[in-house]
Amino acid sequence: MNVAFSDFDAIKKSLTQGELNCADLTQMYLDYIRQGAQVNAFISVFDEQAPGRAMDIDRKRRHHKAGPLAGMVLAIKDNLVMDQGRTTCGSNILQSFTSPYDATVIQKLTDADAIFIGKTNMDEFGMGSSNENSAFGLVRNPHDGQYVPGGSSGGSAAAVAAGFCTAALGSDTGGSIRQPAAFCGLVGLKPTYGRVSRYGLVAFASSLDQIGPLTRSAGDCAELLQVISGHDIRDATSMDEPVPEYASFLRRDVTGLRVGVPGEYFDEGVDAGVQKSVKAAIGFLQQSGAQVVDISLPHTPYAIAAYYIIANAEASANLARFDGARYGFRAKAPSDLEALYVKSRSQGFGAEVKRRIMLGTFVLSSGYYEAYFGKAQKVRTLIRQDFARAFEKADLLLAPTCPTTAFRIGEKLDDPLTMYLSDIFTVSVNLAGLPALSVPCGKDQQGLPIGLQLIGNHLQEGGCLRVADFLQRHYPPSAPSEYIPSAAGKNDKEAL
Amino acid sequence: MPYESVIGLEVHIQLSTATKIFCNCPAQFGAQPNTQVCPVCMGLPGALPVLNEKVIEFAISLALASNCRINPCFLFARKNYFYPDLPKGYQISQFDLPFCEQGHIGFETAAGLFTVAIRRIHMEEDAGKSVHAESYVAADETLIDLNRCGVPLLELVTEPDFRQPEQASAFLMYLRQLVRYLGICDGNMEEGSLRCDANVSLRPRGSAELGTKTELKNMNSFRHVERAIAFEIERQQNLLRRHEPVMQETLLWDAAHQVAQPMRSKEYSHDYRYFPEPDLTPGRVTPGQIDKVRARMPELPLAKKTRYIETLDLPAYDAAVLTDDIRIAEYFETLCRHVEDKKLASNWVMGEVLRALKEQDVEIDQLKMTPESLAGLLQQVEKGAISHTLAKKVFAESLATGTDPVVLMQQQGLSQVTDESALTDIIQDVLKQHPAELADYRAGKEKLFGFFVGQVMRASGGRADAKKVSELLRTRLSK
Structure with a gap:
């Protein structure tokens, strides 16, 4: 097996047995990045810093002083600030911006002896579902270069899928980790809002953003989550709750687990192939001892509208600081202050970002606030309540991550609304602040990966990891069985 | 037609906390430009605000002093506008659910006691400064100093209860005394620690409806506040008499020319698009927190002054002078614990002590004469053991040498010969x-x-x- 496609567990074994060292591993990834340049997964590659760092970690290993992530080579989404290299957020307006400080997660990963290989491409400021909205060019899906890798953490997902790194960090505001994980055949986790410090994550929508891992296995996801989780005094929204031992959720069975299946997530808008695969996985879990429960999330149809109002409203304020006055791109020869703002922002931001700033500004405007932002906040509460009720009956919810597999490059570029609708199964989770994980559950006829989404209750990342790990170890079985929902969502009677 | 003027004030009170409202940078005035900054107050990408608990403590004390109802849960909001010295493109302030509401403050005016209703008090961060007028700034440049970004402010909004400019300025003077008593602000209007905007409108006397108001800004002394409001009342009166409408607008007081000039409409016609600040969770104030601050509250200036007159039997003038600054009042009160004759104590504080402070240009806590030492000397005066004239000499020498005045008396055999x-x-x-x-x-x-x-x-x-x-x-x- 090619070590570039190994999970961290396997790498650690090779390191321990002396078959591999961090320096060689890092060099191999750098070679792959060079050879796979057409994927365009990276905005910055740390080809100067990473080899030295890898040698340092090898030295530490020899003295048995290495941290838990020694040997994990990470790609970091370019909206996480580091005091090395640039932080661009995929935008022209920050094309040469360098941060004087490290994000909290970067500090934690550094302390755990992870090696950083580069900063990954992304939809500008996280705004997109295909990674086509980047000032640094689109990213190609390593499974098929004609297809998008998903977004906005498309570069992170592509980097892992293409064997450019062991794992990656992304950020998820409305599905930006889970959807690219699904499209690229990876495990992608959006933790509970507040589980991971946002300090140093360039904000898109502050009440929705969360940093999380993109990995090959649930085990790697658990190891990364273990390091990056926890309270941070620099983030007032981070939760002061103990961090469980996530590895303890691995290698377990699913006996007695109550798995809820929301009927609203299996409507006619979902591809037949996706439906089939997800249901097959649910059937397998049931066969393996899980108890499958039909549940309903009745406010799902309003989630997209509420999400795009709240996210864009917050973004309109969060992106106001990029004005050309203090750092970042500044337009040439503005005649006065207003021209400085207008020109810098018009030239510095891409079309999608400008569209969203305008939408967000509109929904907060005097006279429109109640009708849009106020209403969206109410919908958000109702969506939270939907989930709260569902978790009275189920320990975990199961659904497709996306209605389709990866789409073709350019396919939805001219139709923002269709693009927005592809987030339909991921945004509710952000509105409710819940943890959710996408795990591969098969491929469609083109051979493109399909993602199964596991949604946990608050702080129940462990439950998501448990099921994902179980599926990765035991599924697909030799004879897949299929779960057939009983008028799912129409009533709450326990299925089958 | 006789008109009645209707005046309300919005006062920004810069808090004297050691650090800023959302980060650990020092909040002091006067440092080199852009030296008291960090990623948070510079609004760098990725940085997040965390509320300084001291600000809540200070806000509680002003809420108690102004008899406001403290909201058990308060919210921060983003106030959105573009300006180069506002590095995030929004100010973290409060909109719905401010810190406290519905209070009142009583104070004295030349015409007697006046009580103004307080609409609300909310917390917010200060912006930076655009620097144009310094020697190091070229004519076509504007430089930005972000030191002041994130310095905590309380904004106090009164109801439009004032009818005369003098009432507004008297209130502002009392408020300055009050915040200094509470130890939450140094009250320095010239340095901008206390900033005041006024809303002014006119209506026919007896009418209950409010006329169109204008907002006055840029008044950086009590006198300017009074003059600007008087100017604006007259301006509006002239308009109304000519049957011309008053435009709702913001005017800047030009102290040099003693006129209020309208700002360009572009400069103030903002839609601030307030919405709840998602980076900060809703704040909570517990009864325990309030009690803790209440227990440490000083006697407030008006109450103190009244007590000096009624209980200590001092003339109103003495009471006003002694209570003007809480530290003087505290000095006087310590003195009074050991001296029977309160008027004697008052005379000495108003005379020798204040003169010494002025001559030495020091604060009272730096004076080389504790109230206990002075009390020793005054006890000798009360006993007739030393004459007033000699006591003053001893006081002066004690100040100069730092030797206790009674010790000095004994060393020099200065006790009075009555034998x-x-x-x-x-x-x-x-x-x-x-x-x-x-x-x-x-x-x-x-x-x-x-x-x-x-x-x-x-x-x-x-x-x-x-x-x-x-x-x-x-x-x-x-x-």
Whole structure:
């Protein structure tokens, strides 16, 4: 097996047995990045810093002083600030911006002896579902270069899928980790809002953003989550709750687990192939001892509208600081202050970002606030309540991550609304602040990966990891069985 | 038609916390530009605000002092506008659910006691400064100093209860005294620690409806506040008399020309698009927190002044002078614990102590004379053990040397000579030394009496009790 496609567990074994060292591993990834340049997964590659760092970690290993992530080579989404290299957020307006400080997660990963290989491409400021909205060019899906890798953490997902790194960090505001994980055949986790410090994550929508891992296995996801989780005094929204031992959720069975299946997530808008695969996985879990429960999330149809109002409203304020006055791109020869703002922002931001700033500004405007932002906040509460009720009956919810597999490059570029609708199964989770994980559950006829989404209750990342790990170890079985929902969502009677 | 003016104030109170409202940078005034900054107050990408708990404490104390209802849960909001010295493109302020609401503050005006209703008090961060007028700034440049970004402010909004400019300025003066009493703001209007905007409108006397209001800005002294409001009332009056409408607009007070000029409409016609700040969770204030602050609240200035008049029996003037600054009042009160004669204590604080502070240009806690030491000296005065004149000399010397005044008295044998036999001896000597004057006196030149008193005082080194000397001398000369 090619070590570039190994999970961290396997790498650690090779390191321990002396078959591999961090320096060689890092060099191999750098070679792959060079050879796979057409994927365009990276905005910055740390080809100067990473080899030295890898040698340092090898030295530490020899003295048995290495941290838990020694040997994990990470790609970091370019909206996480580091005091090395640039932080661009995929935008022209920050094309040469360098941060004087490290994000909290970067500090934690550094302390755990992870090696950083580069900063990954992304939809500008996280705004997109295909990674086509980047000032640094689109990213190609390593499974098929004609297809998008998903977004906005498309570069992170592509980097892992293409064997450019062991794992990656992304950020998820409305599905930006889970959807690219699904499209690229990876495990992608959006933790509970507040589980991971946002300090140093360039904000898109502050009440929705969360940093999380993109990995090959649930085990790697658990190891990364273990390091990056926890309270941070620099983030007032981070939760002061103990961090469980996530590895303890691995290698377990699913006996007695109550798995809820929301009927609203299996409507006619979902591809037949996706439906089939997800249901097959649910059937397998049931066969393996899980108890499958039909549940309903009745406010799902309003989630997209509420999400795009709240996210864009917050973004309109969060992106106001990029004005050309203090750092970042500044337009040439503005005649006065207003021209400085207008020109810098018009030239510095891409079309999608400008569209969203305008939408967000509109929904907060005097006279429109109640009708849009106020209403969206109410919908958000109702969506939270939907989930709260569902978790009275189920320990975990199961659904497709996306209605389709990866789409073709350019396919939805001219139709923002269709693009927005592809987030339909991921945004509710952000509105409710819940943890959710996408795990591969098969491929469609083109051979493109399909993602199964596991949604946990608050702080129940462990439950998501448990099921994902179980599926990765035991599924697909030799004879897949299929779960057939009983008028799912129409009533709450326990299925089958 | 007679008009009534309707005036409300919005006062920004810069809090004297050690650090800023959302980060750990020092909040002090006067540092080199852009040296008291960090990623948070510079609004760098990825940085997040965390509320300084001290600001809540300060806000509680002003809420209590203004009799406001403290909201058990308060929210921060983003106020969105573009300006180069506002590095995030929004100010973290409060909109819905401010810190506290519905209070009132009583204070004195020239015409008597006045109570103004307080609409709300909310917390917010200050913006930076655009620097144009310094020697190091070129004519076509504007530089930005972000030191002030994130310095905590409380914004207090009154109801439009004032009818005269004098009431507004009297309130502002009282508020300045109040925040200094509470120790939450240094009250320096010129440095901008206390900033005031006024809303002014006119309506026909007796009408309950409010007229169109204008907002006055840029008044950086009490006098400017009063003058600007008076100017604006007159301007609106002239408009209304000519049947011209008052435009709702913002005017800047131009102190040099004593006029209020309208700002360009572009500069203030903002839609601030307030919405809840997602980076900060809703704040909570517990009864325990409030009680803790309440327990440490000082007696407020008006109550203190009233008590000085009613309980200590001091003249209103004394009470006003003594309570102007809480540290002076506290000095005076410590003094009073040891001195029976409150008027004596008051005279000394208003006289010698305040003069010394002025001469030495120091604050009272830096004065080399504790109230306890001064009390020792005044006790000697009360006993008649030292004359006022000598006591003042001792006070001055004690200030200069730092030696306790009573110790100084003893070292120099300065306690008053009241012993009759000792005084009689001195008188005897003086009369012997001045036979010619004695003869003149006896011949009817009675104004020489003063000469003899002076000679006795001098012979005693100033220590003789002048009253006693007169008595004894009169007896002796009448023989």
